[in-house]
Amino acid sequence: MSIAEQWLAEPVLSWMKPSNADSDVVLSSRIRLARNLSGIPFPNRADGKQLAQVVTQVDDVIPELEKSGHQYAAIRLDSLNPLERFVLVERHITSPGHVEEPCERSIILRDDAAVSILVNEEDHLRIQCMRPGLDLAEAYVNANSIDDMLESQLDFAYSEQLGYLTSCPTNIGTGLRASVMLHLPGLVLTKQIQRMVSAATQLGMAVRGIYGEGTEASGNMFQLSNQLTLGYSEQEIVDNLTSVARQVVEQERGARGALLADAGVSLTDRIWRAYGVLRFARSISAQEALALLSEVRLGVDLGILDAVEAQVFNELLVTIRPHYLIKQYGKPEYDAAERDQLRARVIREKLAQASQTKTEQDGEEL
Amino acid sequence: MSIAEQWLAEPVLSWMKPSNADSDVVLSSRIRLARNLSGIPFPNRADGKQLAQVVTQVDDVIPELEKSGHQYAAIRLDSLNPLERFVLVERHITSPGHVEEPCERSIILRDDAAVSILVNEEDHLRIQCMRPGLDLAEAYVNANSIDDMLESQLDFAYSEQLGYLTSCPTNIGTGLRASVMLHLPGLVLTKQIQRMVSAATQLGMAVRGIYGEGTEASGNMFQLSNQLTLGYSEQEIVDNLTSVARQVVEQERGARGALLADAGVSLTDRIWRAYGVLRFARSISAQEALALLSEVRLGVDLGILDAVEAQVFNELLVTIRPHYLIKQYGKPEYDAAERDQLRARVIREKLAQASQTKTEQDGEEL
Numbered sequence: 001m002s003i004a005e006q007w008l009a010e011p012v013l014s015w016m017k018p019s020n021a022d023s024d025v026v027l028s029s030r031i032r033l034a035r036n037l038s039g040i041p042f043p044n045r046a047d048g049k050q051l052a053q054v055v056t057q058v059d060d061v062i063p064e065l066e067k068s069g070h071q072y073a074a075i076r077l078d079s080l081n082p083l084e085r086f087v088l089v090e091r092h093i094t095s096p097g098h099v100e101e102p103c104e105r106s107i108i109l110r111d112d113a114a115v116s117i118l119v120n121e122e123d124h125l126r127i128q129c130m131r132p133g134l135d136l137a138e139a140y141v142n143a144n145s146i147d148d149m150l151e152s153q154l155d156f157a158y159s160e161q162l163g164y165l166t167s168c169p170t171n172i173g174t175g176l177r178a179s180v181m182l183h184l185p186g187l188v189l190t191k192q193i194q195r196m197v198s199a200a201t202q203l204g205m206a207v208r209g210i211y212g213e214g215t216e217a218s219g220n221m222f223q224l225s226n227q228l229t230l231g232y233s234e235q236e237i238v239d240n241l242t243s244v245a246r247q248v249v250e251q252e253r254g255a256r257g258a259l260l261a262d263a264g265v266s267l268t269d270r271i272w273r274a275y276g277v278l279r280f281a282r283s284i285s286a287q288e289a290l291a292l293l294s295e296v297r298l299g300v301d302l303g304i305l306d307a308v309e310a311q312v313f314n315e316l317l318v319t320i321r322p323h324y325l326i327k328q329y330g331k332p333e334y335d336a337a338e339r340d341q342l343r344a345r346v347i348r349e350k351l352a353q354a355s356q357t358k359t360e361q362d363g364e365e366l
Numbered sequence: 367m368s369i370a371e372q373w374l375a376e377p378v379l380s381w382m383k384p385s386n387a388d389s390d391v392v393l394s395s396r397i398r399l400a401r402n403l404s405g406i407p408f409p410n411r412a413d414g415k416q417l418a419q420v421v422t423q424v425d426d427v428i429p430e431l432e433k434s435g436h437q438y439a440a441i442r443l444d445s446l447n448p449l450e451r452f453v454l455v456e457r458h459i460t461s462p463g464h465v466e467e468p469c470e471r472s473i474i475l476r477d478d479a480a481v482s483i484l485v486n487e488e489d490h491l492r493i494q495c496m497r498p499g500l501d502l503a504e505a506y507v508n509a510n511s512i513d514d515m516l517e518s519q520l521d522f523a524y525s526e527q528l529g530y531l532t533s534c535p536t537n538i539g540t541g542l543r544a545s546v547m548l549h550l551p552g553l554v555l556t557k558q559i560q561r562m563v564s565a566a567t568q569l570g571m572a573v574r575g576i577y578g579e580g581t582e583a584s585g586n587m588f589q590l591s592n593q594l595t596l597g598y599s600e601q602e603i604v605d606n607l608t609s610v611a612r613q614v615v616e617q618e619r620g621a622r623g624a625l626l627a628d629a630g631v632s633l634t635d636r637i638w639r640a641y642g643v644l645r646f647a648r649s650i651s652a653q654e655a656l657a658l659l660s661e662v663r664l665g666v667d668l669g670i671l672d673a674v675e676a677q678v679f680n681e682l683l684v685t686i687r688p689h690y691l692i693k694q695y696g697k698p699e700y701d702a703a704e705r706d707q708l709r710a711r712v713i714r715e716k717l718a719q720a721s722q723t724k725t726e727q728d729g730e731e732l
Contacts, residue, residue, distance in 0.1 A: 265648060265649050265703065265707060266649065268648045268649075269647055269648035269649040269650075269710070272646040272647060272648050273642075273643050273646060273647050273648075275646055276639075276642035276643050276644075276645050276646030276647065277639050277642045277643065278642075279642050279645070279646070280638040280639060280641055280642030280645070281635055281638060281639050281642065282631060282634045282635035282638050282639075283631050283632065283635040284635075337631065341631060344635070
């Protein structure tokens with residue numbers, strides 16, 4: 001199976017696995033570096049020939065990248081069908097903007113999908129490194145080493161005064177965007193989420209939905225990232241965001257603890273009902289499924305519900321997305337109603353597989 | 367186990383079992399005859415001594431009744447605790463009015479609980495005969511034969527002109543009230559229920575909740591009964607109600623068929639979700655449980671859901687009632703929240719027992 005086929009099929013990539021002490025709140029960490037080749041206009045200004053030149057130059061660096069021991073695949077976006085391109089977005093391998101106009105655009109993807117280099121997105125290159133849990137430091141080490149390999153072969157646009165030059169001024173300087181994907185059902189249910197968002201904003205952070213700018217939060221998942229890329233060192237940005245993320249993690253744990261103490265039975269009831277609906281529904285939208293999965297995951301993290309493991313949640317997060325769902329289990333001609341039925345069936349089957357009938361039937365005895 | 371203990375414990379009495387061709391809509395049929403002893407004031411006017419006289423006179427008829435081969439128990443209401451009295455009401459063995467003032471009031475109960483004689487309810491005697499499904503004719507045959515046995519021993523207040531005299535003029539004449547307990551989710555969901563109620567009312571019938579006058583319909587269950595007791599023969603009343611009930615059965619089946627045709631997936635989804643919530647909820651009110659059980663029973667009748675049998679529904683109908691629930695599974699000191707948790711647990715356990723994991727996981731494949 002080629003790398004390209006593998007990321008289309010495998011639901012849980014390495015960086016999606018609950019792994020470290022903060023995995024109860026932080027689903028994953030990401031470092032993204034924006035880089036541009038000097039002497040070529042930014043992608044929004046470049047013509048087809050110039051874009052093609054960027055693609056070729058980046059392709060040529062692959063042998064250098066592979067000295068690290070990892071394999072890389074160069075995936076031309078126009079070699080994929082629209083469904084496959086959207087699956088890439090759903091899997092956080094690339095961005096919605098990148099797949100909009102697939103010509104002369106590509107992704108250099110590492111075999112474990114934890115590193116991807118988006119070619120001719122908003123910038124010529126965007127280096128993305130993903131890690132499970134809260135682990136921006138390690139993600140930054142990876143990104144930095146890839147940046148070094150690339151820089152040894154490519155001439156990046158750089159100003160002594162401004163740092164790395166980028167298509168959008170908000171990325172100028174370090175070109176670094178650090179972000180963490182957070183699961184915050186506690187803060188949402190205790191209605192503290194707005195206060196957290198305000199506080200994070202005041203600390204120079206942005207809080208967004210899980211597909212970045214302009215997307216809504218769903219399933220109580222949020223992306224926390226740095227706003228400023230200029231005036232701080234890379235290490236400062238990473239340390240800063242890590243520190244804010246840790247505070248959010250503590251707040252979220254506090255909120256969960258309070259929920260459990262104040263609303264023990266009603267919370268337990270709510271979580272098990274969410275599980276019951278997912279386990280037996282015959283039709284379900286992605287939005288509702290995300291909301292219910294979020295409650296089930298909360299139940300797993302709080303030790304209320306042991307019929308499934310946290311990883312099943314992470315797997316279903318991907319599986320229920322419209323395009324991945326159709327690609328893996330359906331047919332492109334399915335309409336929305338058929339897709340909702342298919343989603344319900346896939347969820348039922350995964351949960352039935354995952355559950356041990358014993359634990360399902362156990363409940364706190366009165 | 368005495369008869370009295372038996373009806374407190376056994377959830378499904380003989381007349382609650384789905385039995386005949388109309389059991390998909392008609393849960394049970396009941397004939398009730400109102401009779402009074404001549405020379406003694408009606409219960410609302412009688413003093414304690416007179417009431418006691420009625421109780422004794424009726425007790426004395428038991429040997430005559432037992433010539434039929436059945437055993438009968440005389441249960442003094444003041445020998446029961448309040449919880450046990452309410453259980454009697456929940457089980458439709460007596461009425462809410464009968465247990466309000468338990469002194470000098472009793473029930474003569476046949477061993478299968480299909481016949482009960484309420485002593486000193488609104489009238490001195492109310493003979494109740496229950497049958498499963500739509501079977502008023504047989505219930506009337508039973509009631510009539512018991513009436514004959516009683517009349518051979520007791521002197522009933524009777525006027526040549528008016529017929530049997532009763533405490534309330536609405537019962538005068540035959541003293542006969544025939545009623546059927548209907549499960550009408552189809553008519554409710556298709557919003558035809560009001561039209562059915564109006565039509566039945568115009569035909570001289572009353573439509574009420576399942577605990578009779580003044581009670582609300584819950585779980586899509588309704589009691590259909592004759593309004594008039596005077597001016598028709600017993601047989602006419604029974605035939606009339608049977609005929610109206612048959613029409614309602616046909617309407618209900620039509621509504622279910624239409625639902626299945628028009629809203630196949632969404633109906634199926636709704637039914638399975640109801641099942642999912644019942645299967646896993648940790649707290650549930652009687653009202654909500656009834657509503658969800660009604661949907662599950664509809665699913666069973668439509669062949670959508672085969673994880674449980676119709677009889678489990680009938681059993682749960684009784685089990686989830688507040689007093690029966692506490693009597694069988696709980697403690698009298700439970701508060702409402704504890705009762706809701708206990709109810710959820712009992713439902714979970716019964717459904718888990720009843721379900722075969724295989725059928726639960728089956729679903730219509732897309």
